[in-house]
Amino acid sequence: MVVAAVSRREQGLGKAAHRSIQGSAGLLRRFHIHHTWEWPLHDILDREMDPGQVVKDVAPSLLEFVSPRDIKTTTVTAGLARRAWVRQISGWITTPAILDYFRLWDLVSQLQLGDNEDNLIWRWTVDGKCTSKSAYQALLTASHPVPGCSRIWKTWAPLRVKIFLWLAVRGRPWTDWRRRHGLHADDHCYLCDQDLETIDHIVASCSYSHQVWWTMLAVLGADASQVGGTSLLAWWDQWRRRWHGDKQKVFALAAWEIWKERNARCF
């Protein structure tokens, strides 16, 4: 048990707590405020609308005549007060924009804002409740998916094979850049000694690995007229297009075995 004595400067505590959540405050602010031009119509109108439809979808061409700043900053209440949203439209309006304007006018004229308090909706989950998982994913929304990465983790293989493939897709296993690190003077392929050794070469275009793929496809009873490709990903794509089911799984394991064979010859 702790008895703590507080004097007049206790408000300092509140400030410290505020500072610590400042980082996430920006996040939340971005998430829940609807602006006039972005508010979901189904919240307000009685007639049936697609859920999640916003003004932007109803009147797309009208929005070209509203300044981006107004779109970003006007709230629903401010926009509806004495029809302020009409005054935000400026410039030489085109015919489709006028049609959009009439449609929006019809929709907005039926509108009555209630006295209910606004409730916050977390837009990153289906039920509108905040979860840490969705917040984490929301922080990564602007990122681009890297091609070929999701298939590695979906394929059936032990984790060590997946990690190898992950490195191989990024071109990171130590092959031709051994020389850069001063480990070996020779940067030719250990399997065929014909070409510069890269991971794409070892798996997809080396004559030794071609032999492996041929034999394997012959055993599987598949058409083996054309094997290999320019890069690992291209060859894998081809493999996935041509064969299905269990045969698809073999790719990762075979690539791993070829890599192990190369390592056994190298070290």
Added chain:
Amino acid sequence: MLFIIAMEVLARLVTTAADDRLLQPMRSPALRHQCSLCVDDVIIFMHPNAADARAIREILSIFAEASGLKTNLAKCSIMSIYMPDDNLPQLQQILGCQLAEFPITYLALPLSARRIPKAWIQSTVEAIGRRLPGCYGPLMARSGWLIWIKFVLSAIPIYTLIVDGLPPWAIDEINAICRRFLWTGKEGSVRGKCMVAWQTVCRPTDLGGLSIPDLHLTGIALQTQWLWLQ
């Protein structure tokens, strides 16, 4: 749960006393309650004057008579939050408990009215270093190291991250431990052995990483909950 039910009476006593002006009310809007009960700790906030201290003593003795839960004052401590220390000996005399100074450990986390010293946070970082598998590390495959990082090492700082977040230097140190372990399997130097940048490794799998949690982003995501619950 049982503790909360029993202690609710004490909280009511303190609130009633505050309503009857026996205790001076707190001025800060952040402090809505004068009595905070959590898990098995009680904190009572009060102004540092003799009248309030006597009132608290009376409340505790009334509570002890009514419920049989006698407060062991030797185990209690009194701390000053932003106030001069000259009143403390007097308060200590009235209440009969020890004097303590911030930072203290409260619910296994360092708590202070000022900046928390580096040494206190260092213990969290060291706790992660201690959970490395040690001499068994090099015997495992890299897949084992990955699993170890994702589900053992990254889970340790989560409790701290939920409450207050970690300073950037602590996050960097934790990342360094994880990085060394992922690429070498032990604690030694990792120079020239990292095959992929750590920021990339921390991304989700479809964005080209190994989906090891990024501690900085995890901290922000976990603390968003506090804003949501307000």
